[in-house]
Amino acid sequence: MTDWTELSHAYGSAEDIPALLARIAAELEPGLWSELWSALCHQGSVYSASFAALPWLAGTAESDDREQAVNALCLAGSIVAGAGQSHGADDVRARYSAEIAALSVSANRRLRTAADQVEYVDLLASMLGFEGVEGWGEDLAWGLGAEEFQVSCPGCEAGLFIALGEGGFFCSSEDYALSDEPVESRPLRPARPADLTGLGGRLHGIALGDGRDEVARLLTYVFGDASCPDCGSGFSVADRIGAG
Numbered sequence: 736m737t738d739w740t741e742l743s744h745a746y747g748s749a750e751d752i753p754a755l756l757a758r759i760a761a762e763l764e765p766g767l768w769s770e771l772w773s774a775l776c777h778q779g780s781v782y783s784a785s786f787a788a789l790p791w792l793a794g795t796a797e798s799d800d801r802e803q804a805v806n807a808l809c810l811a812g813s814i815v816a817g818a819g820q821s822h823g824a825d826d827v828r829a830r831y832s833a834e835i836a837a838l839s840v841s842a843n844r845r846l847r848t849a850a851d852q853v854e855y856v857d858l859l860a861s862m863l864g865f866e867g868v869e870g871w872g873e874d875l876a877w878g879l880g881a882e883e884f885q886v887s888c889p890g891c892e893a894g895l896f897i898a899l900g901e902g903g904f905f906c907s908s909e910d911y912a913l914s915d916e917p918v919e920s921r922p923l924r925p926a927r928p929a930d931l932t933g934l935g936g937r938l939h940g941i942a943l944g945d946g947r948d949e950v951a952r953l954l955t956y957v958f959g960d961a962s963c964p965d966c967g968s969g970f971s972v973a974d975r976i977g978a979g
Contacts, residue, residue, distance in 0.1 A: 737787050739752050739753055743782050744774040744777075744782045745773060745774050745775070745780065746774060749774075749782075749787070752787075759795075759803075760795070763803070768806045771788075772813075775788055775810065779817060781818075781820055785814045785817070788814070789835070790831070790834050792810060792811040792814075796837070796841040796842075796845075797837075801848070805845060805849075808841060808858060809857050809860075811861065811864075811865075812842065812857075812861025812862070812864035812865060813864065813873060815827075815835055815838070816864035816869075816872050816873055819869065836865075839862060839865035843862060846862070846945055852947065852949060853880055855947055855950060856875070856879045856950065859872075859876070859941070859950075860873055860876035874976055879899075882898065882899055882900030882901070882902070883899070883900070884899075884957075884975075886975035887975065887978075888965065888966060888975075889968060889975065890966045890968030890970075891963060891965055893963060895907065895961075895975075896910065896911060897923065897961060898911065898920075899957070904923040905920040905921060905922050906920060906922075906962060906964060907919065907964060908964055921961065923959055923960070925956045925959040926955045926960075927955075928955060931955070934958075935957070938954055939951050939955065956972065957973055957976070958972065958973045
């Protein structure tokens with residue numbers, strides 16, 4: 736039995752978490768999930784209570800209610816992605832190995848029936864978190880959702896915007912979204928699908944297999960190359976995202 740009074744979250748004692756979990760299970764109110772996120776994964780930070788919630792999240796991930804299940808998977812994915820932080824919960828991957836394995840299976844299954852591209856990418860990111868792929872899941876989901884990654888140039892260390900979406904596929908050191916004038920940029924060079932290996936090849940194959948052709952196309956740019964418009968240095972987009 737978990738003694739929540741001995742645990743903490745973003746706002747102090749976690750003694751209020753059991754009541755919040757019970758309310759979420761009983762009430763289909765989105766605001767309650769936001770409250771739970773804020774307490775257990777506040778701006779990406781995790782706490783001892785965050786991991787104690789994994790058994791409940793794993794159970795909720797099997798709910799017949801798709802929205803409840805997806806909320807549970809996305810929160811659990813972000814929590815597990817923070818396992819390497821200093822949180823006072825010891826080796827959480829070992830302690831909650833059964834729950835993490837179950838969450839991974841649930842995430843893979845839910846991928847096939849994701850409601851839209853945003854949900855699909857969020858679940859893909861959660862899957863990477865459960866698998867222990869460090870420094871990728873949340874960055875991937877944020878970037879694809881925002882149609883932009885922010886990285887640094889390996890040559891001159893300038894801050895760069897990697898744009899991929901309706902506005903085009905390019906690299907710029909200027910904040911193009913706030914500029915009224917055209918900015919200097921260099922086009923991105925997508926990887927050939929046949930050349931993708933490792934994580935890029937795997938994610939691309941999963942997206943294609945799930946019929947998410949647009950996600951697969953975006954991934955060729957994420958795992959492609961870019962050039963800094965300031966110094967001309969070429970680099971792998973994925974390497975710079977991972978280095979962030």
